[in-house]
Amino acid sequence: MAIMQDLLDYIQQDVLTVYSTVRGLRMLEFGDQILRPHNLTGKQYWTRQGFSHTSVDLNGQRGAEVRDLSDFAQFADWQGQFDVVYNIGTTEHVEPYGAQYTAFRIADWCCRVGGVMIHGVPCVHKHDRERLFQQHCHYYYSPEFFQTLKAQSNYTSIADRYTDQHLVYSAFQKTHTSEFMTDKDLFLSKIAVRNIKPTDQLNLKISKLQDNNYIYQASAERLEALRLKQQANLRHRILADTTLSDRERARQLAQLKHD
Numbered sequence: 001m002a003i004m005q006d007l008l009d010y011i012q013q014d015v016l017t018v019y020s021t022v023r024g025l026r027m028l029e030f031g032d033q034i035l036r037p038h039n040l041t042g043k044q045y046w047t048r049q050g051f052s053h054t055s056v057d058l059n060g061q062r063g064a065e066v067r068d069l070s071d072f073a074q075f076a077d078w079q080g081q082f083d084v085v086y087n088i089g090t091t092e093h094v095e096p097y098g099a100q101y102t103a104f105r106i107a108d109w110c111c112r113v114g115g116v117m118i119h120g121v122p123c124v125h126k127h128d129r130e131r132l133f134q135q136h137c138h139y140y141y142s143p144e145f146f147q148t149l150k151a152q153s154n155y156t157s158i159a160d161r162y163t164d165q166h167l168v169y170s171a172f173q174k175t176h177t178s179e180f181m182t183d184k185d186l187f188l189s190k191i192a193v194r195n196i197k198p199t200d201q202l203n204l205k206i207s208k209l210q211d212n213n214y215i216y217q218a219s220a221e222r223l224e225a226l227r228l229k230q231q232a233n234l235r236h237r238i239l240a241d242t243t244l245s246d247r248e249r250a251r252q253l254a255q256l257k258h259d
Helices: 005-015 042-049 072-078 099-110 124-130 143-153 184-189 198-210 220-240 246-258
Strands: 026-030 052-056 082-088 111-122 156-162 167-173
Touching: 005 082, 005 111, 005 156, 005 167, 026 042, 026 099, 042 052, 072 099, 082 099, 099 111, 099 184, 111 124, 143 156, 143 167, 143 184, 220 246
Parallel strands: 026 052, 026 082, 082 111
Antiparallel strands: 111 167, 156 167
């Protein structure tokens, strides 16, 4: 998910409620982010602002370290290493369902005491009531989710808002009395699950073609999504072609399935 200007401003603004300057702060970015208004990577932008920037993404592109947010052990050496940890449009793609807890626990683990965590993710209310972020992911969050996370973990709230991209956004500080919530079942119960029908699985893959991060990547996953989209379009054209005999239509559909 590409980050727009309002999010960049919110992140810097909320970090500066805790720190007097961003220069030299160690920032951890979940995902290999693309910044839409600047056509820069997150690493390029935040380094120019003065942060010491680290990103993690399974794609390993644009300087991102290859670490899996579903595997806590891969982050064992990063305890308290970062002043700022931010997740914009990344954790909703972390699988399986139980690994949602792992990904947020990793954010807490990597953030130092006194540091700031920032999340901006798709909201289930926007999905269900306004039909936004349809077929974007399996997991959707809410203000109630972040209220529970902050209360259970004893974080100090900095800001809660919706962004121009209609993400639910929450920024909070980890203090010496904070401890990541231990009730995994309660944590998971606050995350809504959508797009679980078999037909939704194809749509989820194809929808990634519209995600700015994927647009900039020639990953195997993106190439597979592109193939599936082209195949779906061709199937539609075959079915809609009234000049084809039933036998020829069946032959072409069989060939398409084989390809």
